[in-house]
Amino acid sequence: MPRVYNWQLGREMDYPYEGRRPEKQFAMIFDTNKCIACQTCTVACKTTWTPGRGQEYMYWNNVETKPYGYYPLGWDVNILDKLGVQEMDGPVYRGKTLFDAAPTGEVILGYLPEDLDYAHPNIGEDDCTGLMSQGAHLTLPHMQWMFYLPRICNHCTYPACLSACPRQSIYKRPEDGIVLLDQSRCRGYRECVKGCPYKKVYFNAQTRVSEKCIGCYPAVEGGRQTQCTISCIGKIRIQGFMSAPDKANADNPLDYLVLIRKLALPLYPQFGLEPNTYYIPPVHVPPVFLRQMFGWGVEQAIATYRTVAEDRKLLGALILFGATPEISHYFRVTGDEVIGYDGKQAEIVRVPLREPVVIREVYDIKHKAYRTNIT
């Protein structure tokens, strides 16, 4: 089996195909500290791509509450349980990936969910880890907590779905790393559904073949971010492209946040797929939980996040989230503004680092009324 380099694990690993990185990699960053699970992203995706027959249960984008929310039911705890306890202290992962743990006769360790596992998309929603006792007050990290986890297909560098398909119906585009499932070629074996640990491939019982997130490629090809990103009212997301890990460009906002500042972390890197959606971890959640989910860089990422107010370039990169529907290939902080540029270095957006504050009089003389909001 070929050996490929997985930068998230800091080591080489086995993968059924030769490792060929795309020219640029579709990637997304989510700031979990800002997500309120309003599901606007979910609805934007749903109405754009999956309103058809057989797609009723499909949420190519979903937002679930952690630790008790899952779609499908138990997707992550199920595969973590099958993988077993692994050593993951970093900076090099010494445990098994899902490819290392593949049973004899299988490409990857996986499981096929039951139909009913998709029956409760909002299970665990807003459920906290426990109750606050009388008189208790929250400290950081919180002793009782929950947070929201928005999810799309990770468009992995080493996709499990692609490797599990015996018909090569799934392919990764060399130009942008988007992983697509050929609707003409698929024969509905569901090996991809079984293999993807994130359970982001869905079987369509009407068409009898599988479907998945397409990374909004028609929009992305036109320089526009995905529907889930541009519809996010909380401006928690940015979508763009990442360079190869050894060619990180500090002027690329995604490279800067992920590869250089390591503020945003991959989801379950130990699976070994090199997923390309990245999460700024929630600051209020105990790191012991977050380390399992986002890897060993969690404490450092949270520490970095706390310095954002004094770190102009980092602040500038974060302010680009939700600032424009177009893809920011480059960014620059100049004066009190951050500027986003497209792939041809043309300016597409300019945002002040600090929003101008105007304080109005509490009493409105003209209307003879007191104002409740004066800023």
Next chain:
Amino acid sequence: MRPRIAILLSTALLAWAGAASAQVALTAVRVAGVGPITDPQGAVWKQARPVHVAMLPQTVALPHNDHPAVHQLTVRAVHNGGWLAFLIEWTDPTLSDRIVLDDFGDQVAVQLPVATTGAPPSPMMGNPGGRVTIMQWRAAFQRDLDTAPPTVRDLYPNAWTDVYPDEVLGATDARPYAGALGLENPVSRGRASPVLDQMAEGWGSMTVKPDQRALGGGIHRDGGWHVVITRPMVSDDLNAPALVPGARSFAAFAVWEGGHGEVGARKAWSPWTPLVIAR
């Protein structure tokens, strides 16, 4: 991975070659009539001698099926000068013809080398340069034809949705929302035959032919399947063998027990069985 497959393939072929001379040939006897032979309960089958075909676990290509549910097929063959037909029967107490995420359908396939002279290609879906034609019957297609293709409400009686694109848009605009159906994926639905007419030149190369010639019919009765697969003996299809009375070739089989989670490579397969087309 490839050297391992090659070794296993060679071992399997050698084992088959050693046993082939002792194998009972499947003789397609001549029966009266014209046109396709598709009735698994037809009287013609009484004239054909059954051959029992041992079915082996598929353990060559990933993913494996170490413990297949079906171990033997009973096969009969007939022809009427125009159409060659196989009756394939096996024990399967569970009828699996509902396809949802975690339910798979029963299937059976017969494979013929395209070339009728020389050594046969690999019995495992052929090999580069060794083309095979594969006719695959599916229980789900049979149900589609016997009743109707199931709607979402048939599959999920409590399903509810406010509106579908095809209810408010014209056919052209609604087509992108139909997924594989919009692209006329041959495994989806809306077929005229329960049998897919296909060709292959090795693992992963299975291709549905643009011109579908294979027909058939299946019935689940007395705890098992009784399936007929038939095709014209001679046609202008360059990817099908021309089998005339007196010809000798080979046939191989594959079977999937949907209730056992068998699909794709997770199947039971057989080596070549000699096939004789009676004069």
